[in-house]
Amino acid sequence: MAERPSDRLNTPGRQRTWLPKVKFSEDAFGAFAEAFARFMGTARFLIWMTVFIIAWIVVNNIAPDLLNDPFPYIFLTLLLSLQASYAAPLILLAQNRQEARDRVTAEHDRQVAAQSRADMDFLAREIASLRMRMNDMPTRDFIRGELRDLVEELNREADTDAEPRRERRDKPAKRRPEQ
Known part of the structure; x- marks a missing residue:
């Protein structure tokens, strides 16, 4: 007789149940839960719940045969307990x-803050290096002063060179003996 794979102990078999498997999308059920929680946190819900309870009490006191829930309102208590x-x-x-959404948002905010901090640090270093370079660069006033100094120096040199030329002009030229 051939041995079935599910008969062996070392082979996992499928677990069979007589109940059908029902699968819910976690997002769909979660969205329903959020909508329900949002609705229960509104004034409209509180007003409708108050109207329902008052109507229940009034109907049971005016027409007790209609709902048949006398004074301790046990069935109303059961309904409210189920709802809760x-x-x-x-x-x-x-x-x-x-x-979970807040955690993801906070993590994203931390990443953005870290990136912003890194960007600010980088920009601060760049600005500092530009300032250092600007300190090494001559300013307009410095260049003008240097140019004035050079012009004055050139004028002085020109004046000292011009004196011997004037003297040469004033002196009679020596004639060369003719041959």
């Missing part, structure tokens, strides 16, 4: 999703 038991996990799920 479903609301609490949905609100927690919505808060967890918001916390």
